[in-house]
Amino acid sequence: xxxxxxxxNLRVTARDERGRLSVIVKDVSFEVQPGEVVALxxxxxxxxxxxxxxxxxxxxxxxxxxxGKITFDGRDVLSLSKRELSSLRGRNITYVPQSAAASFNPAxxxxxxxxxxxxxxxxxxxxEAKTEAVALFRELVLPDPEHVGERYPHQVSGxxxxxxxxxxxxxxxxxxxxxxxxxxxxDVTTQIEVLRVFKKAIKERGTTAVYVSHDLAVVAQxxxxxxxxxxxxxxxxxxxxRILSEPKNDYTKSLIAAAEPHTRATAPGAIxxxxxxxxxxxxxxxxxxxxxxxDGVPVLPVLRDVGLSIKAGTTLGVIGESGCGKSTLARxxxxxxxxxxGEVLLDGAPLPRRASQRTRDQLRRIQILFxxxxxxxxxxxxxxxxxxxxxxxxxxLGGDQCRRRVAELLDMVRLPAMMAExxxxxxxxxxxxxxxxxxxxxxxxxxxxxxxITSALDTVVGxxxxxxxxxxxxxxxxxxxxxxxxxxxxxxxxxxxxxxYAGQMMEHGSRRALGQRPLHPYSDLLISSxxxxxQGWLDGISENVLKxxxxxxxRPGRGEACSFFERCAVRVPGRCDVEPTPLRSLTKxxxxxxxxxxxxxxxxxxx
Amino acid sequence: MSMVVVRLVLSRIAIAILTLGFVxxxxxxxxxxxxxxxxxAILGQGATPEAVAGLRAALHLDQPAHIRYFLxxxxxxxxxxxxxxxxxxxxxxxxxSRLPNSLMLAAVTAVVCVPIALTLGILSAVWRGSLFDRAAxxxxxxxxxxxxxxxxxxxxxxxxxxxxxxPALSYAAGIISLDQFFRLxxxxxxxxxxxxxxWMMRMTRAAMIDTLRSSYVExxxxxxxxxxxxxxxxxxxxxxxxxxxxxxLSLSYLLGGAIIVEIVFNYPGLARLLVDAVxxxxxxxxxxxxxxxxxxxxxxxxxxxxxxxLSNPRLRHx
Numbered sequence: 052x053x054x055x056x057x058x059x060n061l062r063v064t065a066r067d068e069r070g071r072l073s074v075i076v077k078d079v080s081f082e083v084q085p086g087e088v089v090a091l092x093x094x095x096x097x098x099x100x101x102x103x104x105x106x107x108x109x110x111x112x113x114x115x116x117x118x119g120k121i122t123f124d125g126r127d128v129l130s131l132s133k134r135e136l137s138s139l140r141g142r143n144i145t146y147v148p149q150s151a152a153a154s155f156n157p158a159x160x161x162x163x164x165x166x167x168x169x170x171x172x173x174x175x176x177x178x179e180a181k182t183e184a185v186a187l188f189r190e191l192v193l194p195d196p197e198h199v200g201e202r203y204p205h206q207v208s209g210x211x212x213x214x215x216x217x218x219x220x221x222x223x224x225x226x227x228x229x230x231x232x233x234x235x236x237x238d239v240t241t242q243i244e245v246l247r248v249f250k251k252a253i254k255e256r257g258t259t260a261v262y263v264s265h266d267l268a269v270v271a272q273x274x275x276x277x278x279x280x281x282x283x284x285x286x287x288x289x290x291x292x293r294i295l296s297e298p299k300n301d302y303t304k305s306l307i308a309a310a311e312p313h314t315r316a317t318a319p320g321a322i323x324x325x326x327x328x329x330x331x332x333x334x335x336x337x338x339x340x341x342x343x344x345x346d347g348v349p350v351l352p353v354l355r356d357v358g359l360s361i362k363a364g365t366t367l368g369v370i371g372e373s374g375c376g377k378s379t380l381a382r383x384x385x386x387x388x389x390x391x392x393g394e395v396l397l398d399g400a401p402l403p404r405r406a407s408q409r410t411r412d413q414l415r416r417i418q419i420l421f422x423x424x425x426x427x428x429x430x431x432x433x434x435x436x437x438x439x440x441x442x443x444x445x446x447x448l449g450g451d452q453c454r455r456r457v458a459e460l461l462d463m464v465r466l467p468a469m470m471a472e473x474x475x476x477x478x479x480x481x482x483x484x485x486x487x488x489x490x491x492x493x494x495x496x497x498x499x500x501x502x503x504i505t506s507a508l509d510t511v512v513g514x515x516x517x518x519x520x521x522x523x524x525x526x527x528x529x530x531x532x533x534x535x536x537x538x539x540x541x542x543x544x545x546x547x548x549x550x551x552y553a554g555q556m557m558e559h560g561s562r563r564a565l566g567q568r569p570l571h572p573y574s575d576l577l578i579s580s581x582x583x584x585x586q587g588w589l590d591g592i593s594e595n596v597l598k599x600x601x602x603x604x605x606r607p608g609r610g611e612a613c614s615f616f617e618r619c620a621v622r623v624p625g626r627c628d629v630e631p632t633p634l635r636s637l638t639k640x641x642x643x644x645x646x647x648x649x650x651x652x653x654x655x656x657x658x
Numbered sequence: 659m660s661m662v663v664v665r666l667v668l669s670r671i672a673i674a675i676l677t678l679g680f681v682x683x684x685x686x687x688x689x690x691x692x693x694x695x696x697x698x699a700i701l702g703q704g705a706t707p708e709a710v711a712g713l714r715a716a717l718h719l720d721q722p723a724h725i726r727y728f729l730x731x732x733x734x735x736x737x738x739x740x741x742x743x744x745x746x747x748x749x750x751x752x753x754x755s756r757l758p759n760s761l762m763l764a765a766v767t768a769v770v771c772v773p774i775a776l777t778l779g780i781l782s783a784v785w786r787g788s789l790f791d792r793a794a795x796x797x798x799x800x801x802x803x804x805x806x807x808x809x810x811x812x813x814x815x816x817x818x819x820x821x822x823x824x825p826a827l828s829y830a831a832g833i834i835s836l837d838q839f840f841r842l843x844x845x846x847x848x849x850x851x852x853x854x855x856x857w858m859m860r861m862t863r864a865a866m867i868d869t870l871r872s873s874y875v876e877x878x879x880x881x882x883x884x885x886x887x888x889x890x891x892x893x894x895x896x897x898x899x900x901x902x903x904x905x906x907l908s909l910s911y912l913l914g915g916a917i918i919v920e921i922v923f924n925y926p927g928l929a930r931l932l933v934d935a936v937x938x939x940x941x942x943x944x945x946x947x948x949x950x951x952x953x954x955x956x957x958x959x960x961x962x963x964x965x966x967x968l969s970n971p972r973l974r975h976x
Contacts, residue, residue, distance in 0.1 A: 141882035
């Protein structure tokens with residue numbers, strides 16, 4: 052059978068801001084057979100999206116398809132005129148982009164956008180396209196399929212938007228669909244549901260698809276064949292099962308190693324300090340935005356009665372979905388957002404709520420690291436000056452002393468001393484995050500708040516940062532509050548883990564306890580939603596998990612009732628949504644906030 | 659339309675009215691602290707103290723400042739901004755003879771240059787980096803850099819003196835035919851348009867480029883939409899807010915900022931009236947003119963704000 056897509060010696064060049072030309076895709080050749088799902092996997096800069104877009108004869112601004120041949124369904128894509136390309140795009144080849152929220156025009160209703168390609172290509176009358184779209188909405192398990200199309204993009208959730216994008220790609224019944232990281236921007240519990248409907252839709256139609264992703268575990272569920280890319284060059288091509296079980300290329304091996312769970316936490320140290328008093332305590336903090344009412348509760352509460360403690364030299368992981376309040380928690384501790392109620396204690400002494408009221412020493416002892424390493428460093432200062440500032444501010448160092456300490460700090464974060472002369476613009480993302488870490492260390496803090504610090508980095512680079520954090524903890528005994536949406540990252544570095552949902556603490560226990568049942572129903576959902584690095588994981592997920600996952604967004608309520616109620620598989624209507632949720636201690640050593648008793652949870656999970 | 663939009667629009671209008679209140683205080687205080695006594699100025703050096711005192715009483719100048727402010731504001735609101743100190747004519751009458759001229763010049767200029775600027779801005783954004791874009795950018799930057807009086811003078815030399823196509827002076831009264839109208843307005847409108855078009859075009863281009871870079875525009879291209887459709891249905895609706903602001907800011911220049919054009923072409927507009935009033939210390943006239951300019955400015959900005967609110971789907975559809 053002739054391949055549907057044939058790429059031969061594809062070469063794409065790009066011109067950067069300074070006008071320098073670089074080759075971002077080098078001599079790439081592959082085929083896609085009809086009915087096959089082929090994955091392009093690689094880290095940022097590997098050229099995977101560029102290759103996928105060039106299948107549609109499209110290159111982003113600055114990039115240019117410089118050579119090679121792409122044959123789609125017998126036609127030479129690169130020699131088509133603009134008009135012919137337009138008639139190909141959206142009709143024979145459709146595209147599902149990464150960020151659904153950004154890919155919908157905010158000014159137009161959803162249905163119009165979903166059926167737009169069928170109207171552009173004059174494939175069917177509008178009424179027919181609408182019926183078709185509604186049928187697709189139903190198939191993709193969108194709530195209220197009849198009317199969801201009348202809404203505007205900002206009125207539906209991210210997971211729903213992603214499914215609407217899929218409907219948009221399916222409505223013209225194309226020969227090839229390109230999925231470009233379609234679930235990367237979603238929370239894990241949402242991702243699982245979206246993956247499931249995508250897979251079903253592909254399977255039922257026998258659609259040919261190219262699936263672009265950086266996530267091996269996700270790709271393992273979706274693809275028949277995997278193409279591993281790095282720096283615009285194909286490193287390995289093989290059937291999914293073989294790539295996972297017997298990778299040949301070193302880079303593929305390192306990708307698989309980085310994706311596998313791998314514990315770095317300093318368990319022995321943690322045990323030694325177990326009796327030690329906590330370095331940080333947070334007691335019944337309520338925080339949010341807007342004016343506070345008579346009880347001191349803000350109009351938009353983000354954190355509701357959250358408490359935690361971190362012992363010196365240990366790591367507490369805080370995990371939750373976007374909007375659960377985990378970053379707000381860091382902001383409250385740092386004093387950037389004053390808590391409305393409750394208190395934060397540093398070494399047993401209460402801290403003023405606002406950073407501006409704290410003493411220099413209190414400020415010094417809590418440092419914060421942000422997700423976006425780029426925006427946290429001043430681009431017009433050298434690394435040396437960036438690190439010198441806290442040294443001067445907190446420790447009064449200057450001149451030679453300061454320079455020596457800068458070199459020491461760079462060495463601590465495994466950067467060469469000559470980096471001190473560089474500007475942030477000359478550093479890679481991982482190096483910038485190391486500079487941020489060195490800046491935090493310059494203060495000699497007792498606690499570093501790490502807010503999603505590896506989320507913007509590639510897996511391998513992020514893993515190296517996590518290794519570094521663990522090493523530094525052993526060396527200088529700093530404690531971390533480690534905030535992440537990624538369970539495997541949290542499990543890898545944390546001694547204790549706290550799970551937040553819609554501003555409420557759901558479960559708090561040791562890393563080991565997180566692996567033991569019974570679990571809080573939300574912890575259970577969260578843990579079982581993380582894709583595993585084996586084929587067939589997605590097909591084996593119980594329907595129960597999917598049912599919970601499919602119910603929309605979490606909204607922090609105002610009362611003390613459980614915020615997970617709507618999505619909970621074991622809820623007790625009339626009790627969970629009305630009564631304040633009790634805090635229970637489980638025999639495994641963890642605390643959960645749930646109406647169900649330990650025995651009930653064991654019984655329910657056995658079923 | 660949702661309640662939120664109604665509330666936002668009403669609050670914008672309220673803010674505009676409040677701002678106008680502040681402006682009236684500022685104008686009053688500003689003219690108050692200018693040196694010189696109006697009564698003495700009117701009566702001249704040889705006036706008797708009794709005559710001066712009598713005039714001061716007649717002009718309420720013997721009253722405390724806040725009373726005079728409210729007297730003035732009351733008059734302004736009831737459509738009587740007082741009498742000119744120079745020729746004793748009602749200020750309202752003086753303004754009534756000039757305001758239509760100014761509005762006419764502004765309107766004609768707006769009608770000419772807004773469509774040109776938007777079209778040029780959108781086209782150069784769509785074809786950014788092309789020869790057209792670079793030429794348009796070069797041209798507009800050059801024109802912005804040339805002072806207005808130079809453009810006006812050159813226009814007179816070339817079109818009026820050398821080519822004799824249009825008259826060098828524009829007097830708007832007693833226009834009869836369309837042809838005459840066109841000839842009279844051609845040069846002032848041309849001069850004003852030069853500066854304004856360049857301004858608006860560059861702001862439109864920037865706003866449009868911003869939108870064209872967005873993912874949903876790329877998505878539209880990948881759905882097979884042709885450039886025309888991409889711009890008109892996907893990009894344009896999302897640039898209304900910034901473009902409306904650019905247009906409003908530019909047009910607000912047309913009333914007070916037209917002073918050079920009014921002088922060069924001897925056009926009887928409001929800006930010249932203001933300058934004359936300042937040079938003769940005719941305070942009631944100055945105050946009234948400044949209030950008109952400020953209101954026009956606030957009104958245009960308010961309209962732009964409201965356009966921005968109405969074009970924002972997040973506010974329109976909650």
